Amino acid sequence: MRYLSSLSLGLTSLGLALTLTTLPGCGSRSGTDSENATAVADTVAKPVVVDTIQLKREAMRRDSLKADSIVKKSGQLPGAILPGKRIVAFYGNIRSKGMGILGREPKEQMFRKFAGVLKEWQAADPSRPVQAALHNVTITAQGTPGKDGKWRLMNSKATIEEVIGWAKEHNCIIFLDVQPGHSTLQAELPKLEQYLKDPIVHLGIDPEFSLSTMPGVRPNQRIGTLDAKDVNFTVNFLARIVSENKLPPKVLTVHRFTRKMISNYKNIKLDPRVQIVMHMDGHGDPTLKKDSYQHYIVNEPVQYTGFKLFYEYDARPKPHHIMTPAEVIALKPSPLYIQYQ
Template sequence: MTLAWLRRPSRAVAVALGLCALVLAAVGTPAEEEPVGVTEQVSTSVDVAAGDAVDPVRIAPTARPRWKAERVLPPGGMLIAYYGTAGSGALGVLGETPPDRAHRRLARAAAPFERPRRPVRLVYELIVSIADAYPGRDGDYSHDIARSDVRRYVDAARENGALVVLDIQPGRSGFQRAAKRWAWALREPHVGLALDPEWRMGPGEVPGRVIGRVRAEEVNRVSAWLSRMMLERNLPEKVLVLHQFRGSMLPDVRRIVRREGLQLVQHVDGFGTPGQKLDTYDAVARPGRFAMGFKLFYDEDRPLMGARAVHRIRPRVRLVSYQ
């Protein structure tokens, strides 16, 4: 089976041709999950997928304010997203047009997914920290887009009744350090967060030359910080999206814990034929632990799967994003 489809064509800076050989060497089934110590107490229980072995985690009793239990994913509901960055179509469809026009296009794309008693919400997944092939002034191989651009999408989403998900490609910086720069936007009730391990580089690694990875310990630190923020501010539930198309990108996925006030979504990327995309989905999906997401590529998928085909996927997809 051809494996080039496992590589997600996230951006031009990926030095794409040089990455193909790397992807061909790392075939589709998840890497063996390695044990790692959980270094912090968590605020809620661990959701265990069938067959997953999870070490006990102590629950820290804490006094909390009353939480506004508004679910970002109501029973039976779906999120339909456009993915990209501001002012450019190179990284995805979201940036091809101004926010209001993108919203209208997204609404048309989302309409076929609607079903009786299955509400659909629209989402702008905006890449706010973009991985680079060069170190930049701070040496982290990533740069942030302008705050004013993020504000435009946050404001447009509020006016249009949509959600925003801020996507982080951190380079050699940690996810939490990068995410905290966007705390001002994450304090908004309709703004969530996405972590993209493909672009989480280790020392000496360069985006586009290797496929990155992140350990559960780092994800858990981010989720603890985000959960505390929204509980303290009595915000409605937020989504925390984890992108993945290879098992090695989240090598100890079973240790990622759930947090009060956060809906964890495992978003399975990968382009190609429907059969190839579903092979990736089957290989990495952990539905007992996460709500499931699925990426559709306008240019790379052959053919592009429609709403009916996505609705047939099992375990059921709750977040669909178009790139």
């Protein structure tokens, strides 16, 4: 469990270069056969090389400049969820009863509970619409290394499609969450690209279970870490998907409840195509949670903020309680992403 302390693809370079050759036209022949053969040989010997990587970089730069110009005029890109709405999410895995409220209870019972929670948040802040979300841990850190020694396992295609279907049935957006284990985001995120092309699908990354820099450490033995360069890779990866598929901005949640979980936060680069939420992910009594939010989220600002509430652990021991919407909204800055586990 997570206990609180005091608190580009960039473009993945494929290394491809397309070689174009100019072939002789179909007009009348002139000169000798040997002269024609020499002319053809000369033509073939002088290929035109197109640097596709550079072309992609230039296209991304144009997209980024266009996005920046729109932001300067209107404050955000069309279709952006934040800051106009507050996202309220149920977290877990639909194949596991132990990971969170999403999966712990039968589907319809869970959605009835979720509907009541959404009403509570809307009543607590009528000025800001609530956006319902499911947050499914899709690549999960494991207690055994597996065949490739990476200590992580991805949900099946059927499971991912099923939970996306749940979201669509109930007018939710959905976050696919990644716990990379001893793998890396650079290796794992491309596996989710086909799903991220859907406008309702967003992304979460969890430094707690990122252990590639800690050889031999099993998930849950130590708290993992990600650096700004990993967050920037993720932002560039999502920005490319947004541009290539003409999508509204993606939301990226980054879990955090210790300082070392994210290093060099000042180097995280913003892109209007991706809205970054630094998410306070620890459990405990309300006073400790508020302190953690201040120390690890507010004091090291990136863009937007999030706050997690635990059904099973925040209320232990009594008289501790799960913070109410009004209590969370009163935090400064007021979190725009709320997650229940």
